[in-house]
Amino acid sequence: MEGKHASQNKQQKPHRSEAFPQLDKAETVAHATKPSMPSDFDLGSTGGSVNPVQMNGRGPHRFSAAPNAAYPGGKVPGGTAGSRKFADGRRRNPVAIAALVFVTLLLVVYVAGAVIFMGRFYPNTTLGNFDLSMKPFDQAVDELESAEKSYALSISGEGFSMNITAKEGGIQLDSDKVIAAAKGGMNPALWFVNMWDAHDATENLTASADSTALRNLLTEEIEEFNAGQTASEDAAIVYDAESHSYKIKPEVNGTQLDAEEVVQQAITAMLSMQDTLKLDDDVVIEPQVLSTDSRLIQGTEAANKLVACDVTLVAQLANTTEDITQINGDVISQWVTFDENYAPTFNEAVMSEWASALVASLNTVGSTRTYTRGDGKQVSVSGGDYGWAVDTSSLVSTIEDAVTNASQGEISVPCSQTGNGFTAPGMDWGAYCDVDLTEQYARYYDAKGNLLWESGIVSGKPGGEDATPTGTYYLKTHQSPSMLRGPKKEDGKYEWESEVQYWMPFVGNLVGLHDASWQPSSVFSNPDAYKTYGSHGCVNLPTDKAAEIYGIIQNGDPVIVHW
Template sequence: MQDPQAITGKDIDYKYVSSGAVLQLLKTQKSWEWIGSLFETKNYMVQEETFFSREKLEEQVNSLNCAKKENQIAPENAYVSFVNSEFTIVPETEGNELNTKEAYQMICRAIDNDAAEVDLESDPKAYKKADVTKESSELQNMVNTYKNLTKVNITYTFGDETVTLDGNTIKNWLQFDEKGQLLQNDEAFRQHVVDYVAQLAADHDTVGTERQFQTTSGRTVYVYGSAYGWKIDQDKEVAQLMQEIQSGTQTTREPVYSMRANAHGINDLGDTYIEVDLTEQYMWYYQNRNIIFQSEIVSGLPSDPDRKTPPGIFTLNSKSSPSVLRGEMTANGTYSYEQPVTYWMPFNGGIGFHDADWQPYFGGDRYLTGGSHGCINLPPENAGQLYSLIQYDVPIICFY
């Protein structure tokens, strides 16, 4: 509260201006009727006017101590902050910033009513108020939303390994100003979620990586796999995680995958896989570490880059019996070759397992001169056996 200040009539050119009403009233009185006034009292009402400079009054109001900038403290809105390990509403502060227009109007009314003083604090409009108060439903909704955030506990499982995302980590993704006010920035927060999921993928995806593989023949080879492995569906995982954060979910789960492997860890190939040794010209089908099928093969012609069987890790695309294998279409509308087969099991585009009764023998060095167009040729009886055994999710490891 500040000390009182005075604005004098001289300060605002305050003047009494006669309208002539008093003089006119005097003229209507009769001198001989004075005796009657001894027995009765008469009151006469006349309207007289005063004038003052509204421009000077405005200057006076603006020069009041309470109107000076250095003497004013602006009100502050209520806001959400993180205090004592929880989200809470910090109440607004009133301040003492004068609303000069309202103060001017109050003083004008006081002058018009011949009032000798005016208390600006008596009018709640005379001082500026905070726009947002602690009763704000919007702030309460914010508090409830962010309280859910602190409850979040998502434990991701990657086989025997776990990674936990909790409210303490998520809180660090929020922005606060120097006074501790929570700054809502949904785009920046979502970017933190996107980055977190991207790091999960970088740490645990195996699609597109090279694996060390111990062959049946005892060699250690490195095989790249772009069509097999673990791959987190980052868009879907971000959407699910955002929803769980908003609802304060506590759960243990796998991330959302777009591709899955048979096992976690260094060897995500698991104990069930098909091994195709393109150097030894032999293949094995392991199920739970036990060999359930094996055969000599003839792979693609290694001297022709277009016919050489590419290494890599794949899975079965489809099965059909019988089928016709076709080469590229020529200019006259025919195919470079057409070969009927009884069993067709593609796993890498147009490359797959199939029977090949035209091969004089399998294994050994046959592929060096009589290699296929990239497919894995099998003896007809072996191809039939493989056709009955092969499953879609089994990794097919081809290597030299």
């Protein structure tokens, strides 16, 4: 049978040994030296034919061969009679098949995920206090609208607490717009990357608010709260009267709240629909300038140099001085101002005002004086030529020099006219002679108010040019004896002449105190005698009393004539 089969094969198809003798030779060698067949061979049902695919440089060729003597029956281990993987002889690859299945599954999952996240949010997605994880967009809109209706902000902290509803705050929320903006940040095509991350869409949660209504509501509440709280104070440079120097007053850390800061935080919280707002110390009004500020330290040092002056202004009297006022730190501090950087400056305008006020109090010539006489009578009188006249410009210049040079000691007040002292408010004199026209009585007091002399008088005739002038005058001179004369007539003679022993003029050289020996002694005890026995304006005295006062009163002493 084998011979017949071989013969038939020869008739049907030339043996490849005839067409390719070189291959037969090679195959014979291969069979003889290799115990097993390559895995790419398929055996026929007869077990004797093979169809290897060979490459000889000219393309693939199929051929038949006799059974291999190395394998009994012509079977190769591992082979299956009649089985084929592919028509072209290639074997199936299980790895490739598995990979294809895996890729297909991934594609299905990817597409499914993309479809899902086209209509809902990623996991771990928040919108303010709202959890939108895996929620459909339309459900998120509904929940947001429901939350708006019941929304309220609870504010607390730093001792303050308050609840504000959405209506009170004028809160309005466009839920569709918010959710549209939130989902606009999603990319469903990249769901497989983004779904593992946390997503905060709070920036899209923007409501609108009636800021005016909210501000008014909060401001009113905070003002009421602040009324019972401690106000903060900046550190400052202050003058300490006890030490007569400038010091730094420490800052005060208060507990009052900054209404505008609370309003801004509340608006921000409500616009993002936060449930609570915790107030921290950043809403407390804090001092802006601290005691450690170098500007305060430097300013204090500079200011203390300005108040180092300590001088006493004195009125120069005949044989002594009278203290007028003291210029030290207590006074100078009123003239010191500080700029925005706490640098001290000497305010000349303020100092000049102070000096002018002092001058006004010292310039007493012709002023109205009210005082209490030694016997207790209240006296008020105006006019006259006695008093003090201060040179204002010289005084200002003197004070400026003293402050600049930190002078110490006494400085005389520059005056164009002086009195004889300052003894009490309203009394710019020391010893004085009081002439009471109502009582027709004269008294002389020393600077301490002791009565040294007194006498009845006769003054000038009332109601005319002979009336004794009222006012505060000063004694011009002493003269003894002296001839007193009236107006000169056309013939060269005087209307009247009277010789006196004690002449003490106080209104120029025309009106004065003097003895009047021609007057009856009784008139000096009669208060109404001047109406009949009145003088030409002088103050008539008994001769003995005139002699007494002549030896007591001093030139420059005030003579105060009043009713």
